[in-house]
Amino acid sequence: MRTVLMVAEKPSLALSIAKILSKGNCTSRKGLNGACSVHEYPGSFQGQSVRFKMTSVCGHVMSLDFIGKYNNWDKVDPAELFSKAPTEKKEANPKLNMVKFLQVEARGCDYVVLWLDCDKEGENICFEVLDAIQPVMNRVREQSVYRAKFSSITDTDIWNAMDHLGEPNRNEALSVDARQELDLRIGCAFTRFQTKYFQGKYGNLDSTLISFGPCQTPTLGFCVERHDKIQSFKPETYWVIQAKVFKGKDSPLTLDWSRVRVFDREVGQMFVNLAKTSRVAQVESVSKKEKVKQRPQALNTVEMLKVASSSLGMSPQHTMQIAERLYIQGYISYPRTETTHYPENFDLKGALKQQSSNPYWAEEVKALLSTGLNHPRKGSDVGDHPPITPMRAASEGELGSDGWRLYDYITRHFIATVSQDCKYLQTTIDFTIGSEAFSCSGKTLISAGYTAVMPWQGIPLEEALPACERGDTFTVDEIKLVEKQTSPPDYLTEAELITLMEKHGIGTDASIPVHINNVCQRNYVTVENGRKLKPTNLGIVLVHGYYKTDAELVLPTIRSAVEKQLSLISLGKANHQQVLQHTLDIFKRKFHYFVDSIPSMDELMEVSFSPIAASGKPLSRCGKCHRFMKYIQAKPSRLHCSHCDETYSLPQNGAIKLYKELRCPLDEFELVLWTSGPRGKSYPLCPYCFSNPPFRDMKKGMGCNECTHPSCQHSLNSLGIGQCVECDGGVLVLDPTSGPKWRMACNTCNVVVHFFEHAHRVQVAQESCEACDASLVAVDFNKTRTPLPAGETQHTGCVFCDPVFQDLVELKHATMRYRGGGARRGGRGRGRGRRGNPKKPKDKMAALAAYFV
Secondary structure: OEEEEEEEOOHHHHHHHHHHHOOOOOEEEEOOOOOOEEEEEEEEEOOEEEEEEEEEOOOOOEEEEEOHHHHOOOOOOHHHHHOOOOEEEEEOOHHHOHHHHHHHHHOOOOEEEEEOOOOHHHHHHHHHHHHHHHHHOOOOOOOOEEEOOOOOOOHHHHHHHHHOOEOOOHHHHHHHHHHHHHHHHHHHHHHHHHHHHHHOOEOOOOOOOOOOOOOHHHHHHHHHHHHHHHHHOOOOEEEEEEEEEEOOOOOOEEEEEOOOOEOOHHHHHHHHHHHOOOOEEEEEEEEEEEEEEOOOOOOOHHHHHHHHHHOOOOOHHHHHHHHHHHHHOOOEOOOOOOOOOOOOOOOHHHHHHOOOOOOOOHHHHHHHHHHOOOOOOOOOOOOOOOOOOEOOOOOHHHHOHHHHHHHHHHHHHHHHHOOOOEEEEEEEEEEEEOOEEEEEEEEEEEEOHHHHOOHHHOOOOOOOOOOOOOOOEEEEEEEEEEEEEOOOOOOOEHHHHHHHHHHHOOOOOOOHHHHHHHHHHOOOEEEEHHHEEEEOHHHHHHHHHHHHHOHHHOOHHHHHHHHHHHHHHHOOOOOHHHHHHHHHHHHHHHHHHHHHOHHHHHHHHHHHOOEHHHOOEEEEEOOOOOOEEEEEOOOOOEEEEOOOOEEEEOOOOOEEEEEEEEEOOOOOOEEEEEEOOOOOOEEEEOHHHHHOOOOOOOOOOOOHHHOOOOOOOOOHHHHEEEEOOOOOOOEEEEOOOOOOOOEEEEOOOOEEEEEOOOEEEEEEEEEEOOOOOOEEEEEEEOHHHOOOHHHOOEEEEOOOOOOOOHHHEEEEEOOOOOOOOOOOOOOEOOOOOOOOOOOOOOOHHHHHHHHOO
């Protein structure tokens, strides 16, 4: 019997599709990577009996990166990244072992059906999957690779896709490859250059990375452009005539002046004097017009993101995450689409029937089903996916708060597209007072139409205008000149920014939320009340600097042109390699010009930011000049020696303080202590060794708890106790600063072992445990608080094996900032899963000599 492998984009999607195609009769098992499951069932394929294996990936299998040596910021000239630096595809998440998992499952399979999301990214992942599995699949004479095209996780759509299998689109995959390579090469070159240049000069930039992106930077440009308009705005005073009239006992009407406003007070006063010559307002005409407020077009991604931001207060990134979850669970159709037009064969009535039992809109839906659906307005058909549509009924309990709010909007929007237009009567009364013309108007609802389900777009209830006809007169209550001022525009909202990005072709419906999120994460803009985007000082200076050096780096024109070229690749009308080469050539020249012109950008930086030498507070001594170095707390936190003009990196997302004024035996730098908080872990480090690893088996960014110095009292060799009880490769190291609540912490993961509370002294002994090879620990308790048997105050033993220590050891997980927590909770007792401690060298001098070769 032949085997068909089927691959979806996410594990939950694979389960949903397998349940539909197997009619609920599939067996499931975990894959070797633990993240993906495999669902198996028998069936027929291309007229023969087969065994189906449905599994998934977790997004992209591979990611593009430079080969190893080009990832060293210090040794590589950023200009080399445009052409000289080779790139390679690496596993996107090495921990998932996705390539090995796919190969294990594909071995011996005859056919593959690709159920990846039906967009350009999905096509790209199709070929990543094929590159992994084709070498191990059986060779068959007929076609072996198939592509399923679907827009929602419903029985009808999935079966329809299975009955009309196609092939993956190589051109769309190539357009994604081109975008990835362009963004990598251009973004990394500019980012590395300006980050190193500015962070080496200024201490209060408050951003870990001064990043540049071909889409990200124009996005920031829109926000700064609006900021500049606000700053340069000069308010102007103007005057309007306010008139109030009444008839009989009716409440007064406020009239609008036909000249609207004047910018000269004396002219305004002249018109008031002319109007005041009459004490009555004469009706010149009464007009009544029936008007229509059109129902909305079908919903696409950009419109959904705008409404979610402006009306629901949800960021674009968060909105897309929720929309994807609703899609995977089968509640809505595919949420990434540019189309606003339903295809002729779309089952609108079927989708509407699903909503007939929901109490929030059942009445409107039943009325539509009985009177007949109105055909949706004609929109644009981009040929990707149908508009976003609710696919099955849901309740707030099923979806959770934000999920329900988004689903509620999508459903109401869909019902509105097949409802009638809203109709209302507009009445306008024109008056003359003296020689001046005034008017007032009011709206009366005729039929609510679609606004019954979208009440926020309804016609507001107004007080009815008094009945009157031409020639009638009203008594003038008051006429006065009112002084007002023009007001500046407000900061861009996310919804307005999305509109600008779509208009100028910056990003795609899928990437727009990512670019907006990036400018927020980089501290270039902050999100204020009402989801308004206010640029920070850094964001403003960067954009002004780009305008000063090369405006095209920040204007949307060049990226828009690149997006058009990428679209041509996906349509097979442009050569992938030629587009790549041409675009990189342009940006390489721009980069060289930018590097040459950086002093003009630096002039703006000097005005806004403090030199690094003037920033920070003295903390620890430099090992070269023995003067105090300054600790700069603003991101990225670092130490700077103004005498040597050297800057030293530090671990981020924690607190730094001086470590007992102790010095590193290798370079004389004073040690500092990094801590992630009272419930986290802490370790000392040498600022020089942290950036310049002293031994061959050390990497950049290692503290004393990973230092392999054979005799230093702070090193792994002196304080290491035993193999971590949870992770591979980590060592549990005594934290000598933790007393009296003593602990040892893994130098790789966030495992923390608390032990010997209230001990007077805890030291790592020279001897090792015979059973597990962990270093023995010597503990000294006060007489009054000793938990040791028979009131003993001292004991030396193995933390994991010694029965005396058994109840004095507790495994926990450190509270880390910006890092994931531990997966399992430990209990009291001996260390589980230990694999022994790296043995200490017997001859320390010989080992030291070996390290200094």
